[in-house]
Amino acid sequence: MLNKALIEDVLQAALETGGDFSEVFVEDRYTNHMVLQNSRLEKNLSGRDFGVGIRVFLGLQSVYAYTNDFSREGLLKAARTAAKAIQGKKDGKTSIIPLLKESVTTLHPIKIMPNEADKIRKLSVMRNANEIIRNYDSEIVQAIINLIDEEQNVLIANSEGKFVEDQRVRSRMSMVSVASDGTDMQTGFYGPGAYQGFEFIENLDLNHYAKESARIAKTMLHADPAPSGKFPVIIDNEFGGVIFHEACGHSLEATSVAKNASVFANKLGQKVASDLVTYIDDGTLENEWGSLNIDDEGEKSRKNVLIEDGILKGYMIDKLNGRRMGMESTGSSRRQSYRFAPTSRMTNTYIAPGKSTPEEIIADTEYGIYAKYMGGGSVNPGTGDFNFAVNEAYLVKNGKIEKPIRGATLIGNGAKTILNIDRVGNNLGHGAGMCGSSSGSLPVNVGQPMVRVSEITVGGKEA
Numbered sequence: 001m002l003n004k005a006l007i008e009d010v011l012q013a014a015l016e017t018g019g020d021f022s023e024v025f026v027e028d029r030y031t032n033h034m035v036l037q038n039s040r041l042e043k044n045l046s047g048r049d050f051g052v053g054i055r056v057f058l059g060l061q062s063v064y065a066y067t068n069d070f071s072r073e074g075l076l077k078a079a080r081t082a083a084k085a086i087q088g089k090k091d092g093k094t095s096i097i098p099l100l101k102e103s104v105t106t107l108h109p110i111k112i113m114p115n116e117a118d119k120i121r122k123l124s125v126m127r128n129a130n131e132i133i134r135n136y137d138s139e140i141v142q143a144i145i146n147l148i149d150e151e152q153n154v155l156i157a158n159s160e161g162k163f164v165e166d167q168r169v170r171s172r173m174s175m176v177s178v179a180s181d182g183t184d185m186q187t188g189f190y191g192p193g194a195y196q197g198f199e200f201i202e203n204l205d206l207n208h209y210a211k212e213s214a215r216i217a218k219t220m221l222h223a224d225p226a227p228s229g230k231f232p233v234i235i236d237n238e239f240g241g242v243i244f245h246e247a248c249g250h251s252l253e254a255t256s257v258a259k260n261a262s263v264f265a266n267k268l269g270q271k272v273a274s275d276l277v278t279y280i281d282d283g284t285l286e287n288e289w290g291s292l293n294i295d296d297e298g299e300k301s302r303k304n305v306l307i308e309d310g311i312l313k314g315y316m317i318d319k320l321n322g323r324r325m326g327m328e329s330t331g332s333s334r335r336q337s338y339r340f341a342p343t344s345r346m347t348n349t350y351i352a353p354g355k356s357t358p359e360e361i362i363a364d365t366e367y368g369i370y371a372k373y374m375g376g377g378s379v380n381p382g383t384g385d386f387n388f389a390v391n392e393a394y395l396v397k398n399g400k401i402e403k404p405i406r407g408a409t410l411i412g413n414g415a416k417t418i419l420n421i422d423r424v425g426n427n428l429g430h431g432a433g434m435c436g437s438s439s440g441s442l443p444v445n446v447g448q449p450m451v452r453v454s455e456i457t458v459g460g461k462e463a
Contacts, residue, residue: 011078021057026155051338064341065311097161114149117198136214142178156298179217190215193432226408232368239431241446247414254321260282273418283347289432290445292315336440350447354424384414409459425450
């Protein structure tokens with residue numbers, strides 16, 4: 001992507017004012033985005049983005065610059081611009097270690113590169129999903145199908161001699177169904193994705209995903225208002241894990257821990273969750289949406305056990321925050337693109353499976369809420385306080401799932417909620433999503449088996 005000798009010159013130029021570490025991140029990305037709406041192709045965009053990010057450290061000080069001028073003059077100018085913000089000891093200037101290329105083990109095999117499948121072939125799958133949704137029921141009035149795929153080629157080099165290249169390929173198709181009875185309107189959503197090529201799209205079980213999208217919309221159209229109060233809440237698997245991703249996962253990233261802006265800061269070895277909870281971030285899961293071969297600092301992706309049997313075991317750590325914490329990187333550094341400096345972020349984060357079956361968990365619940373599909377929400381990483389919408393929910397009475405309810409919102413605190421988990425199922429599943437934070441928007445998986453929380457505040461329309 002760039003000549004090794006040129007990269008060495010850029011790394012050295014970034015250290016001219018006394019920095020003690022420099023890094024170059026080169027990105028060449030190809031993207032494709034298609035949208036089918038009202039049975040018509042409304043969007044068909046393809047593009048390429050190329051750029052270089054340059055970062056300089058001096059102790060705990062960090063400066064970042066980026067450019068899409070990849071001429072020698074342009075790169076050296078960007079490196080020296082970043083260096084100007086660093087005021088170290090010029091007489092003790094750091095010299096870079098000669099770059100030595102590292103090999104990358106491909107953990108996620110790709111069968112069909114996105115550009116090997118023409119758009120007619122992709123559109124055919126989208127039309128099939130559209131037809132399944134439209135034919136599900138007469139109350140389904142609209143279907144919106146999004147298909148996104150990308151090929152991202154990266155080169156990462158630093159003044160410590162690291163030189164590594166990688167290729168990342170991701171594909172995702174989201175299906176939105178809209179149901180209406182003439183006066184009211186509800187939506188259903190399903191958006192599977194993977195670290196795979198077109199083979200993922202072509203092999204999707206549309207009869208499952210598209211019909212689920214339509215079923216959610218129709219079911220919620222005829223649901224009763226959700227009750228308000230404090231109840232046991234059963235949260236189903238797959239994307240149900242988003243509540244713990246937001247309420248706990250972000251608080252376990254060194255981005256907040258290193259600044260003591262997390263409820264989990266300085267608690268290693270302490271009990272922070274129910275004994276039933278083991279919480280893991282694992283970027284090595286084969287072909288999963290949030291997986292990586294290497295992170296955006298060139299470190300190998302790995303499995304990081306964050307909480308084990310309720311005890312806090314570790315954090316997700318990047319290089320800069322590792323300096324602040326006196327700890328090593330955990331292969332958790334990520335960024336949206338070359339326009340962002342990297343920081344610690346999640347990959348595939350999930351609660352490990354337990355021993356209870358979903359049937360046992362429901363049968364053991366006298367009264368509560370069953371949240372089948374979670375929606376979006378917000379959280380304060382410093383306090384762990386969260387607020388989440390539920391896309392599909394049901395009332396549970398006497399150990400049985402009763403009527404559907406809508407408008408439910410889960411309100412609570414992440415640190416308290418994971419202490420109140422009293423059942424963990426054996427049906428682990430993962431759901432694909434996008435996570436936004438200081439280093440941009442990133443593909444991540446959230447996951448869990450079915451879990452029951454002994455009490456959460458539920459906001460609804462009925463007392």
